Amino acid sequence: MTKLTFSRRRFLGTAAAGTAALASPAYLRSAHAAGGEVNIWTYNDFVPEAFKKQFEAETGIKVNVRLVDDQGKQFNLLAAEAPNPTVDIMTVAGHRFLQFIDNDLLAPLDTDRLSNWGKINPTFSESDWSTINGHKWGAPILSGMEVLAYNTELVSPEEVKSWDVLFSEKYKGQTAYILQDMMSIIMLKMGYDGNMVAYLDDPAKAEAIVEEAKQYLIDKKPLVRKYYDGGAEVQQMFVNQDIALGHSWNGPAAALINDGFPLAMTIPQEGSYGFVYTYNIANNAPNADNAYTFLNAILASPEIGAAMTKASGFISTYKDASNYLTDLEKKSTSFTDEEMSTLKFFRAEANEMKYGFVDPAVEAIKAA
């Protein structure tokens, strides 16, 4: 999971409702007029426009958003600016924390300064990946997962019980996936630990597993229509009917479902991986106080979490955010217990070893 680009249509469609929902000023009453600015690097639609306007009006703090579409780019940008970054808040996926922490790019999060910390669902705020070296490093805002999305007019729910359908002759030339992400899923499908944490002490085994997954994807290469990179691409392919099914992040798929496109998504029986986006404060952030004011404000209300979900399609980490979603939005952002039972979260511990093997494998598959 490296890139995100989302449809703006969904946001535009829900902007009015979002504005109404966010009109309540209560969540910002505690913030005193501070002035100045706060610089944020984040994905499209992760800062609801209505919230931003209200926050600026009530605090006098100007919110400067720089859109990013890739965790790696964010890391490189920040590394280039360190130790005196221009950014205050970034959006790091939970499983990429370690890389940023190891390079002194993130400041530990002082949750005592966030009176609204308790409004995050503890499943996300207190889970094992969120605490590293005894510190919290980010405020979880949205959760996503790798799903199998399919056009309901072309593919039946019975066919998508397994990831195997993505590699079937029946749908030759009608599938698409992100190679890097698919490597983890294939390893999981083969019964291995796609996070490679289990093989930290046995790099030879890890290498052999990656080789096996690579060979599998090379063998199946004639069946795939497209290796894509961003959420907007898979949306476009579904809309143009270039593909009938494909691997996707749940966000872009949910946005299409909410737009009324005949699409559904599932977590196949072999399982899949989930990830959590967090807002983080940069080490030596130039406007750290304003950053905390912003974080506390954006965590204040489940309506804001719901607005983020409506715009991005990802699942809110806020308690009770689903109360502010329509039935269709709830449906597009929820999964059955059976599906959720097979979901694992991406982990960072073995990333260096894992991607040391996976990156060349991805290049080899593309070149094959």
Added chain:
Amino acid sequence: MSDDLAQRTHTGQKRKEKTDLTFWGRLSNWGPYHLMMGAVTASPRRQFVVLAIFPLVWVLFQNLGPMLQMLRVSLTDAYPVAPGVEQHFTLENYTRFFGDQIFWQPFFRTLVFSAVFTFCTLIITYPVAYFLARHVSRRNQMLFLLLLLIPFWVGEIVRTYAIMILLGNTGAVNQLLKWLGFIDRPIPFMYTSFSMGVGIVYLTALYMLLPLYSALEKLPKSFNEAAADLGASAWTRFRRVTLPLTLEGISSGCTLVFLISTGFYATPVLLGGPSTTVFAETIAGFFHVAGDEWPTGAAFATIMFAAALILTGTFQKFMNALRKGDTK
């Protein structure tokens, strides 16, 4: 008394002339300016230096600067340099390319694709340029060129999406073929070397067309008329007169299109398929992937740059030899 009056009148006239002058006029009469211009233009050598300063600074900082920086990054083992990490110079990023065959395929594929697409662009645009230069009145030529320029008012990405709209399963081409009754199911044009080729030819056509138009437009019509008077057929006139005398335009157009094609990234990503991965995608992968992969990406970019320069240099030499051979 009368002398005094005459002098005052003269001084008054001079002052009036001075105030009547424009800013530039006053500047040119200004002493320090005179002195400076005198010093600068005292010799042809000085004039050359003054004239060369701006272009040299421009080329150095705008063109060569980023390339040299990329070259420097390609020779390091870490970039951006993380706190506590010491940067060293190394050739490892270059040996990585030559030591691993998985990178060769996209590299050679890019060169082959670029050569083929350049040839296709030439074949497609030559008749257009010929028609424009030889058969459209001079008055309408600008209008014609303006029409050709219209797609270039928008960026590469928008034009690439236009191709997607055209060639997609529900795109205009498939809809038309279906309406005409030629097909029942859409033809999967998209995400193939065909769709990528259409995109690249579309995006680079103007870079080929303009040098061709320029070469054809300069060619006197009397040359062809003389050849016709001597009994040469239309094909012979084209082969023996028009083509050899437009080799310079062909050479410039092909060089431009080839070099641009080797560097295309967004178009292959959006229009290409699993079997069309080009080297720019490989290079971009090193810049996207977090960590110390920038030096490898920079080294690979340098390799492609050098290869493209060598190939176009060889091509130019060949074309020059061909031109000289034909004009002797």
